Amino acid sequence: MANAVIDLNADLGEGFGRWRLTDDDALLAVVTSANVACGFHAGDPATMRRVCERAAEHGVRIGAQVSYRDLAGFGRRAMDVPPDELTAEVAYQIGALEVFARAAGSAVAYVKPHGALYNRAVRDAEQAAAVVAGARLAGGLPVLGLPGSQLLAAAERAGLGTVTEAFADRAYTAEGTLVPRREPGAVVEAADAVVARSVEIARTGRVTxxxxxxxxxxARSLCVHGDTPGAARLAARVREALEAAGLRVEAFA
Structure with a gap:
């Protein structure tokens, strides 16, 4: 067995104003870590505050999901941001979320890039280093990312904690990276398949x-995307299956 303990994370707070994409309350009853949108791809101040309060009530760990400044494209469009600017923007997003996390009696515990920034930081050493520099500027938070990525390598060089992550509902390439969303089959849509993959990843450390x-x-953490239709029920099924397989579902240390 690859893991006896696995963290279950989801992207939360992905709304803006009256528009809400994620069922935050339902997901917070299931997950152990919440990647909270910090305003650049989604998430306004009121949403950030509400999610932090609910996460604290449920004992769910709060993470800053930082992004390129791309509300219109939901942070999924490729962008070229100078490293110094990206470092400042990452630290800015973490700082904004930290205010609400502390007001709720909690704290921001880790950093996870979102969308295009996440995928760019897998291979781009310069952009990865800029994200890590932002995490250091904001207090030296651990970084959640893809195993073998430039992001985690940069975090290790900087002396930051690293947490490896796998995706239950995303297809993988033979190289261990995520299949781009624009390609057919990139998102695993069948609930039974997502559940089976989750157990396979947690128990064996492998996926097809x-x-x-x-x-x-x-991976120490498993992600179920919060913007997937029926995400809360799917996350509940994943957790039930993991526990039935003898795994403890709890936040990473």
Whole structure:
């Protein structure tokens, strides 16, 4: 068994004004870590405050989900941001969320990039280093990311904590990276398949790539996307299956 303990995380607070994409309250009753949108791809101040309060009530760990400044594209469009500017923007987003987390009696415990920034930081050493510099500027928070990524390598060099992550509902390439969303099959939509993959990842540290290869994705945290239709029920099924397989579902240390 690869893990006896697994963290279950989801992206939360992904709304703006009257528009809400994620069922935050339902997901917070299931997950152990919440990646909270910090205003650049989604999330306004009132939403950030509400999610932090609910997360604190449920004992869920709060993470800052930082992004390129791209509300219109939900943070999923490729952007070229100078490293110094990106560092400042990452620290700014963490700082904004920290105010609400502390007001709720909690704190921001880690940093996870979102969307295009997450994928860019897998391969781009310069952008990865800028994200890590932002995390250091905001207090040296641990970084959640893809195993083998430039992001986690940069965090390790900087002396920050690192947490490896796998995705239950995203397809993988043979190289262990995520299949781009624009390609067919990039998102695993069948609930039964997501549940089965979750147990496989947690128990064996492996998953089957879209092209059939077995890929090692040893991870301490498992992500179920909060913007997937029926995400709360799916996350509940994943947690039930993990626990039925003998795994403890709890936040990473």
């Amino acid at each position: 790539a879209l092209t059939g290869e077995t890929v090692t994705v040893g």
